[in-house]
Amino acid sequence: EVQLQQSGPEVGRPGSSVKISCKASGYTFTDYVMNWVKQSPGQGLEWIGWIDPEYGSTDYAEKFKKKATLTADTSSSTAYIQLSSLTSEDTATYFCARSVGYTLYYFDYWGQGVMVTVSS
Amino acid sequence: DIVMTQGALPNPVPSGESASITCQSSKSLLYSDGKTYLNWYLQRPGQSPQLLIYWMSTRASGVSDRFSGSGSGTDFTLKISRVEAEDVGVYYCQQFLEFPNTFGAGTKLELK
Numbered sequence: 001e002v003q004l005q006q007s008g009p010e011v012g013r014p015g016s017s018v019k020i021s022c023k024a025s026g027y028t029f030t031d032y033v034m035n036w037v038k039q040s041p042g043q044g045l046e047w048i049g050w051i052d053p054e055y056g057s058t059d060y061a062e063k064f065k066k067k068a069t070l071t072a073d074t075s076s077s078t079a080y081i082q083l084s085s086l087t088s089e090d091t092a093t094y095f096c097a098r099s100v101g102y103t104l105y106y107f108d109y110w111g112q113g114v115m116v117t118v119s120s
Numbered sequence: 121d122i123v124m125t126q127g128a129l130p131n132p133v134p135s136g137e138s139a140s141i142t143c144q145s146s147k148s149l150l151y152s153d154g155k156t157y158l159n160w161y162l163q164r165p166g167q168s169p170q171l172l173i174y175w176m177s178t179r180a181s182g183v184s185d186r187f188s189g190s191g192s193g194t195d196f197t198l199k200i201s202r203v204e205a206e207d208v209g210v211y212y213c214q215q216f217l218e219f220p221n222t223f224g225a226g227t228k229l230e231l232k
Contacts, residue, residue, distance in 0.1 A: 045161075045169065045212055045223040061220040095168055104151070105216055106159040106174040113168050 002026040004096050004111035011117045012086045019082040020114045022096030029077035030054035032098040035107060036070065036081045040092045048094075050102045051079060059102065086118045122147050122215050126224035132232035133203050141198045141227045143213035148193035149176075157217035160189055160198045163226075164209040172211075173198065205231055 005023045012018040022034065036048040049060035053072035060068060067090070069082040083090055094114050097107035127142035143158070150156045156176040161169040171180040173189035176196060186201040200207055210226040 044226045045214075047221050047223070059219070097169075099216075103216060103219060103221070104155075104157055106171055106180075106214070107161070107169070108171050108174075108180065110168040110170065
């Protein structure tokens with residue numbers, strides 16, 4: 001059974017960074033791209049970027065290029081997103097979601113989401 | 121970026137009735153391979169989104185046949201037949217043709 005298990009809720013101070021994880025199981029981690037999606041409170045879905053765990057290659061939506069850094073550890077089948085220089089605008093739930101490729105496909109499995117709260 | 125515009129539902133929808141959710145893209149999502157790269161997701165309250173329909177009309181594994189997707193290159197419809205309590209939530213369309221992939225703002229379905 002495919003599962004994407006994300007880490008627990010985070011609280012970050014303005015200006016700091018947080019790093020959240022997404023552990024994959026039930027499939028070959030390097031066969032799929034991992035995407036990250038942001039959902040601000042009461043709002044819709046925003047795609048942040050993707051990482052290809054096999055090659056470590058990444059790409060980001062323009063507005064997240066200076067905000068998010070995607071990495072992956074193939075030895076533990078875990079993908080990570082680090083959010084830097086936190087502001088109140090970063091308070092949101094962050095989902096990981098896998099896809100076969102970085103375009104022309106779909107997100108077939110999603111993690112349960114991680115709530116990140118930015119507060120002093 | 122391709123803009124996805126979703127229509128609203130005349131909520132609440134009576135249980136057992138049909139509901140149609142519309143989505144429009146600012147550019148054709150029909151690709152040269154003949155596929156249309158439009159996906160539909162349902163996010164139930166307090167849950168993560170789940171894939172319902174991909175490539176405009178293909179139901180994802182395990183999805184009820186009460187859900188069907190149709191459309192042209194820029195105008196799309198998700199039809200839900202015989203609406204049930206488990207269908208309540210927010211429905212999102214997504215284009216996956218061009219970088220960056222983009223979502224509609226969501227359409228909320230409430231049950232009467």
